[in-house]
Amino acid sequence: MHFEKVAIVGVGLIGGSFSLALKEKKLCGRVVGTGRSAANMKAALARGAIDAIEADAVAAVRDADLVLIAAPVAQFEKIFLAIGPHLGTECLVMDAGSTKRDVVSAAKKGLGGKISQFVPAHPIAGAEKSGAAAASADLFRGRRLVLTPLKENREKDVKTIADLWTAIGARVSRMTPEEHDGVFAAVSHLPHLLAYALVDDISARPDAPRLFCYAAGGFRDFTRIASSHPEMWRDICMANSDRLLAELRLFEKKLKTIGAMLEKGDAAALEKLFGDARLARERWLKGEYE
Amino acid sequence: MHFEKVAIVGVGLIGGSFSLALKEKKLCGRVVGTGRSAANMKAALARGAIDAIEADAVAAVRDADLVLIAAPVAQFEKIFLAIGPHLGTECLVMDAGSTKRDVVSAAKKGLGGKISQFVPAHPIAGAEKSGAAAASADLFRGRRLVLTPLKENREKDVKTIADLWTAIGARVSRMTPEEHDGVFAAVSHLPHLLAYALVDDISARPDAPRLFCYAAGGFRDFTRIASSHPEMWRDICMANSDRLLAELRLFEKKLKTIGAMLEKGDAAALEKLFGDARLARERWLKGEYE
Structure with a gap:
């Protein structure tokens, strides 16, 4: 498994790390990259994540065997529209x-x-x-x-890609695009939305400075993902808005249930919910769901 | 500033750490403790957090000058009802x-x-x-x-307590009980509730194992506080339920707003909210609100 010329379209954290990992494992020859930010592309070149900067995706994919x-x-x-006509027939x-x-x-x-x-x-990642x-x-x-994978894919190509990611340390699994979007709406997209929402909720208030003043470690970890890239997360939320909305509705229902416990003073129900959640999280951390 | 006999009622993470810190700074003589869990009390004794275990709070506070x-x-x-009659007149x-x-x-x-x-x-902490x-x-x-502080407190006693916490490294500030409960409902109690709610929301589903399987670092940090002590957080939520409910309502409103952005496909509004939140969090991390 070796790729002579690899093209990375968008050399950010993920694209740059992928390239560095391929190089470290000697799985590729030359890597070229292209991206919107000149400063970022220069940083990618300086780090050795890419060997050359190309002006656009079409130039980058020319003669590439992996994109x-x-x-x-x-x-x-x-x-995709731009590079389609320029992809070699053996390029993955x-x-x-x-x-x-x-x-x-x-x-x-x-x-x-x-x-x-x-x-x-x-x-x-x-x-x-x-x-x-x-x-x-x-x-x-x-x-x-x-x-x-798509029904149009050749199994041998899917295996090549799986082997490639395995070689750089990833644990590869497969699902359908529909399953994927459902799973990640729940465990990734919704938490990001909630973290952004909480920080925005607080920062928009007149007494925000004082509130932030007393925010501590729990708040810091809870909101870490609210420091994620706004454009990237805008796109994810928009692309997966139906599944994300479904998750949001479920979560809103859960909050209604919890609100009712608070209103009724149902301490036992609240403690049970907290205890169940803590237990589930501990089982997850122990790898019982792997 | 030196306390001959300190009594800790509830020698958990906080009580035990307080005692260890006092001892390290040589601010106290003897420390006795009492608590509900015999195993935990033994651990406290073994760690040197306390010098003796007392059977109950009344026995612990006898002749103490700090509780x-x-x-x-x-x-x-x-x-409070139990120890009230047994407190010396100079005991803080x-x-x-x-x-x-x-x-x-x-x-x-x-x-x-x-x-x-x-x-x-x-x-x-x-x-x-x-x-x-x-x-x-x-x-x-x-x-x-x-x-x-209460209007009944003597300023000299408040200052002694402030100096004590300062001596063990804390940054002391003052507010009214009402202000306190409002601030912490927003920056601490609500985030805990949301983290518990999310883990419970996911763990209660038939496909929970698969969902947890794909939960990653963002989910781990977001839900870290869902590993907090259920009984402690039950009590906090119950004691502060009015302020917490008010925060929950504000947050539900925010989620409605975000849900509408998703429904309308208002990518620009979503990106602005994400960007504003990220910026506010960065300013907070830089200490601009201190």
Whole structure:
């Protein structure tokens, strides 16, 4: 398994880390990158995450045998449409998008007859840091990587992509794009929305400075993901809005239930809920759900 | 400033850490403790957090010149009623409760004419760990300590308590019990409720194992406070239910607003909210609100 020329479209935390990991494992020859921010691309070059900066995605994918699209998901359709005609017939394409149904639909539109070359992928390795400067060859080590293969894919190509991510330390699993978007609406997209909502709720008040003054470690950890990239999360929320709304409705129902416990002074019900939640979290931390 | 005999009622994370810190700074002679769990009390003794275990609060406070009540807040009234008649006239009493209006009311009921000896205190040093085994002399270093003095207090006593917490590293400030409960409903009690709610929301589903399987670092940090002590948080939520409900309503309104943005596909509004929240959090982390 070796790729002569790898093209990274969007060399941020994920794209840059992927490239560094490939290089560390000697799984690739040359890596070229392209992206919107000149400063970030220079940082990527300086870090050795890429060997050359290309002006656009079309120039980047020329003669590539592997392409990773790691831009915010709202840009995918434009990117697929641009690169489609320029992909070699043996070139494999994958993405790192946090949503999958929209990405697959954009790929079908943009790649047309070359759709079989595209294997949708989602590395579960977000961080509140972004940009090539934060990239690290270790980012995917021990982290999950979800593939949502298409019926058009050749199994051998899916296996190549799976082996590639395994080689750089990821734990690869497969599901459908629909399953994927449901799962991540619950365990990732909703928590991000809630963290943003809480910080916004507090920061918009006249006494925000005093409130922040007394916010401590619990608040810091709870809101860590509210330091995530706003554009990236806008795109994720928009692309997965139906599943995210469904999760939001479930959560609102849960809050209604808890509000009623508070109103009725039902201390026993509240303690049971807290205890159940703590226990479930402990089981999760112990790896009982792996 | 030196206390010959200190009594700790409830020698958990907070009570144990307070005692260890006093000993480290040589601010006390003997420390005795009492608590409900024999195993925990033995751990406290083994760690050197206390020098002796007393059978109950009444025995513990006899001849003490400083008492710290660090039990779950629902037990305070019973404790104050029990110790009231046995407090020496020069003995100072303080607590470590996370709510203040209820604590003050319980103290007034229980201490009667000795209410001037009680200085309400709240160290902002929670952790998802609990028990004497997790105690540390460093727990309060750099952390905030809020005093909510009573009009009955002598200023000299309030100053003694403030100096004591300052000596073990805390940053002391003052507010009224009402202000306190409003501030902490927003920045502490609501986030705890939301974290518990999210874990419970997910763990109650038939596909919980698979969902947890894909929960990653963001989820872990967001829900860290859902590993907090259920009984302690039941008591806090009950004691401060009016302010907490008010915060919950505000948050539900915020979620309605965000839900409408998702429904309308208002990507710009969502991105602005995310960006504003991230900026506010960054300013907070930089200490701009201190």
